[in-house]
Every structure is written in structure tokens, then in C-alpha cells.
Amino acid sequence: MKTAMKDEVWPLSVTAGTEHTSALMNRKAYIKSLENGSPWIVHPTTGRILPWPGNPPIQFLEETFGGYMITLLPGADMIPYGKAMPEKFDLNDRSEMEKTPAGGFIETAQDSNILFRLSAIIGERRRLMP
Secondary structure: OOOOOOOOOEEEEEEEOOEEEEEEEOHHHHHHHHHHOOOEEEOOOOOOEEEOOOOOOEEEEEEEOOEEEEEEOOOOOOOOOOOOOOOOOOOOOOOOHHHOOOOOOOOOHHHHHHHHHHHHHHHHHHHHOO
16 A cells, blocks of 8 residues: 655755855755746745745755755845745634624625525424424
């Protein structure tokens, strides 16, 4: 039986002129970078493969033991995941729901009539159930 191999994420050492930074890369991002001629990297939080900001051309890209090395043209954007931190949000925050009517939609007269008839049908069927 075959088991799927996990595409391991490894450090990517990035050089552009005299500037240096690092990012994350896996085999899929490495191959996509070779195919497109510009770097693709793994997002540290989501694990998604995303293009390097500005799509700078690759001068050199190598897969090494325990990581990857890339050289970009001088002047390339050296902030791989953007300048701003992602907005923090609370999945349990219900403040937006308080602004909408109960049920999450504005009920029209037609909706009210349909719901009334449906409620009557359900009630009648419950009474007739064995």
C-alpha cells in the first residue's frame, strides 16, 4: 500500500545583492519557481504556496540538503510575506451578528407568509404522527 509523502517545508536562504533574508519553501514551490522563473514560497501560517511579492526574476535557485538557496536581482522586495502582520481576529466574536436581525436576514412579508404556512404544515403533521 502506498502512503502519501508529506511535502516537507524547509528554510529558503534568499540573497539579492548585499541583502539577505529567509523564507520557507517545499518541493512543490521549488518546482513551480523553476517553471515560472520567479520564486514561490510557503506561507508560514497557512501553508499555502504563494508568489514572492513583485515576482522578481530568479538568478540562481538550488535545492540543498536541509533547505533551498536562491539569488534574486538586487533591488528585489526582501519582505517575502508582506509588510503588515495579518489582522488578528477572534473566531468566537459575535459582534457582527448583533447588527443583523435574528436568523441573519431581513424578513419580508412574503417570507413571513411562507414561514407561517410551513409552521402550520409541520404542526399538523406532528399531530397526525402515529
